[in-house]
Amino acid sequence: MKPIVITLLFASAALLASPAPAASPAEAESFLKKSVGEVVGIAKNAPDSATLAAKLRPVLLRCISFDAMTRRAVGPGWRLFTDNQQSEATGFFTTLIIRTYSGNFTPGELPEITYKAAVSTGPGRVEVPTTTLYKGSKYDVTYRLEDQGAKGWSITDVVIEGVSMIANYRTQFDAQFKSGGANAVVAALKKSVSPPR
Amino acid sequence: MKIRLSLAEKLPLTLWTPVGRPLFSIFAAVLLASLHGGLASEPIASGVVMITKDGTRPVPLVAGKLPKNSTETLYLESALEPKLRRASADSPSAGKKKERPAAPSARRQAAKPAPPSKVSKKNPVPDKTARELPTVTIKRKSADKKAPDKQRAVRNAGLDDDLEEYNKAGRIADPLEPANRGVFWVNHQIYSYVFRPLSKIYTTVLPRPVRSAVFNVCDNVEFPVRFVNHLLQLKFDRAGLETRKFLVNSVGGIGGLIRMSDRTPALANLPAADTGQTLSKWGIGHGPYIVLPVLGPRSLRDTVGLAGDYALNPVTWVSFGGIGGATALAITSPPAINSMSTRIDAYDAASKNSIDRYIALRSAYVQSRENAVSK
Numbered sequence: 001m002k003p004i005v006i007t008l009l010f011a012s013a014a015l016l017a018s019p020a021p022a023a024s025p026a027e028a029e030s031f032l033k034k035s036v037g038e039v040v041g042i043a044k045n046a047p048d049s050a051t052l053a054a055k056l057r058p059v060l061l062r063c064i065s066f067d068a069m070t071r072r073a074v075g076p077g078w079r080l081f082t083d084n085q086q087s088e089a090t091g092f093f094t095t096l097i098i099r100t101y102s103g104n105f106t107p108g109e110l111p112e113i114t115y116k117a118a119v120s121t122g123p124g125r126v127e128v129p130t131t132t133l134y135k136g137s138k139y140d141v142t143y144r145l146e147d148q149g150a151k152g153w154s155i156t157d158v159v160i161e162g163v164s165m166i167a168n169y170r171t172q173f174d175a176q177f178k179s180g181g182a183n184a185v186v187a188a189l190k191k192s193v194s195p196p197r
Numbered sequence: 198m199k200i201r202l203s204l205a206e207k208l209p210l211t212l213w214t215p216v217g218r219p220l221f222s223i224f225a226a227v228l229l230a231s232l233h234g235g236l237a238s239e240p241i242a243s244g245v246v247m248i249t250k251d252g253t254r255p256v257p258l259v260a261g262k263l264p265k266n267s268t269e270t271l272y273l274e275s276a277l278e279p280k281l282r283r284a285s286a287d288s289p290s291a292g293k294k295k296e297r298p299a300a301p302s303a304r305r306q307a308a309k310p311a312p313p314s315k316v317s318k319k320n321p322v323p324d325k326t327a328r329e330l331p332t333v334t335i336k337r338k339s340a341d342k343k344a345p346d347k348q349r350a351v352r353n354a355g356l357d358d359d360l361e362e363y364n365k366a367g368r369i370a371d372p373l374e375p376a377n378r379g380v381f382w383v384n385h386q387i388y389s390y391v392f393r394p395l396s397k398i399y400t401t402v403l404p405r406p407v408r409s410a411v412f413n414v415c416d417n418v419e420f421p422v423r424f425v426n427h428l429l430q431l432k433f434d435r436a437g438l439e440t441r442k443f444l445v446n447s448v449g450g451i452g453g454l455i456r457m458s459d460r461t462p463a464l465a466n467l468p469a470a471d472t473g474q475t476l477s478k479w480g481i482g483h484g485p486y487i488v489l490p491v492l493g494p495r496s497l498r499d500t501v502g503l504a505g506d507y508a509l510n511p512v513t514w515v516s517f518g519g520i521g522g523a524t525a526l527a528i529t530s531p532p533a534i535n536s537m538s539t540r541i542d543a544y545d546a547a548s549k550n551s552i553d554r555y556i557a558l559r560s561a562y563v564q565s566r567e568n569a570v571s572k
Binding site: 075076 | 247248253359360361362363364366367368405408409466539542546547549550551552553556557559560561564565567568569571
């Protein structure tokens, strides 16, 4: 009898300890629709670009994983960053991404977005392809999302016409890192977000 | 009326312009000469390392050269050393000894016994300077380096896939980088001070529907470029759909003014095809990266492809068909001016908020072309 009780105890402990069932691509798609809807709503009412960027910041901080984005944009050199350099780089890169993303919108001009079915690209990873009609031109925009556990889904990359935002920054950071290590990357980021451009 | 342009199509300016043709011929000659020199005299790097989860690892040279076909990202050791020094200094165990780690050449010397000093032979008085200097003990895996390495390893545990994920995206050989950067700078000035104002006037004077109509006509006329390249890629079904699209737009869309094909799902999102894509499908790689004057970023393969597209374009046939300069200008100018505004927008989107504008454009170009080829 005793071994059965022990087995049952272990089994129940294992069940309790097991992670929650993996989130589905459909959930990622609905998260994305909600987030993009929120962004478009802000873009619709923003009087100018500066207000738009300021209002978008809290929304983007909530739905984008800037930690993952910065890590991947820096690449293997990230291992040689100190804690302080990592946190500085993440802060500057967050500002840069928000500026880039909000710069794509002209206040008052709204995109027409058609969502296609989400595609699972790995455990906890989903891509949601969309077609965006904006200012008379049609673009293929794919959002890459990841299940961040307790935090839920987060956007980790935006691919416009096959051009990944993270891959693009990665090639730029590689050159900086090769020339002067982590300090050069942080300095370049700081310079790019410092002056109003 | 909807417009569809890939980023690669929007970035460079077209060869249709009468200015573009002679520029292209001159540049091709200069390119071949400089390419020959650039490839022949490439320096061999030394002191190269790769970053692993345990720290850096030197890359061994094979017959004095870096290993071929390596998929790792390599770094100059000298660029990483300042960082490693700081990491060691930051560690708690490094507080007692703050000596600077020596350069690689000094390390090699430290391993050898010191040669007898000529000064000490002549002067029996002990060398004060030598006594005051701290004793430098250099070991690759010394105790004071292990601590930050371990901390980093713990902090970065499980990030391997994360950090390697974008290792290959947007890469292309760029042996002509210094020359390319020069041409890129000139192009940037032309875009900023000539094309941008012209584009602004054009978009102010002509409303969006008119601009769309002009674009649609030009796009429709380019049908042979897409049709022939679909055939050369053995995509016969797409060649058939392209023909259908051309007929629908030419007849139903009044000579292509209206893009009637967008109302049919099978024709609405038909991927474009060009000679560069065809060469890629035939197994030809990018070759070196080139920034063409005025036309912008290209790979060597796509530069050759550009000549093919040019030959297949009916606008070229007309402009070489014995017509006068004014008529040729009237035919070739609308598509060039019309696409200018879209291309300026794409250029801004790719380069604005960049860390290095040149690299941002290069990466965007390569990714965009790879995306076009994969469709």
